[in-house]
Amino acid sequence: LRIGELLALKWSDFNEKQGTIRVTKTLYNPNNHFEKYQLLTPKTKGSVRTIKIDEMLINMLKKHRLKQNEIKLKNRLIYQDSEFIFAREDGHPQLRKVVETRLKRLLKKAEIEKNITPHSFRHTHTSLLIEAGVGIKEIQQRLGHTDINTTMNIYAHMTANMEEKASQQFSKLMKDLLL
Known part of the structure; x- marks a missing residue:
């Protein structure tokens, strides 16, 4: 997935029984502001697609959903539930910058000096x-x-x-x- 497609995924895009993820939108957030984003159609017509995923990823998503439900409960007073799979602790979609920063931190910790x-x-x-x-x-x-x-x-x-x-x-x- 492109990063914008990933961050735009909602739980309704995940079909556990069929083992698929449906890509229908992309997150556009040029200023990395957690409330000022747009959900747009993907890059091209061909970008709208259904991707088959394996059992391991299905199980990871199921565990992630359970963890996310705990966060929703804990933060119920502030949680803006828009059903994003990759949501912040307040329910808004995760920021691209956060993903990039965490990746850099993991690479540094793993002593990998490549620009990934x-x-x-x-x-x-x-x-x-x-x-x-x-x-x-x-x-x-x-x-x-x-x-x-x-x-x-x-x-x-x-x-x-x-x-x-x-x-x-x-x-x-x-x-x-x-x-």
């Missing part, structure tokens, strides 16, 4: 799908690309990296056999 953003996980997900042999059309739909060329450009770049890696591994294997 929330969007980096979208690229990693794509790479892993390609390496797993998932078809280009499925990847396009999962990412919400309207134009297959967008997906193809990413796919071509990733497969070039995989080919380079395969070449290096084969070369190493041959050297090991000769020594």
Whole structure:
């Protein structure tokens, strides 16, 4: 998901029985103000999509909902319940800046010096799908690309990296056999 799509998710977008998340909106909040945001249609028509999720993520969301219900109860006098999955302690949608700051803190704690953003996980997900042999059309739909060329450009770049890696591994294997 794009970060705006993630922050715009509501519990009605999560279908536990079918194991899906429906992406229909994006959170627009250029000033990072917790009350001054807009829910807009996603980036493109193709961005409106239903994503299949696995059992582990379903269980994580169920636990998250229980925790969130505790917070709602604790903060019932101030909680503005708009049903956001990723809500602040007052019910408003979580701020992008908070997600970015927490990610930086986690990277520092893990002693990872790479510049990783929330969007980096979208690229990693794509790479892993390609390496797993998932078809280009499925990847396009999962990412919400309207134009297959967008997906193809990413796919071509990733497969070039995989080919380079395969070449290096084969070369190493041959050297090991000769020594």
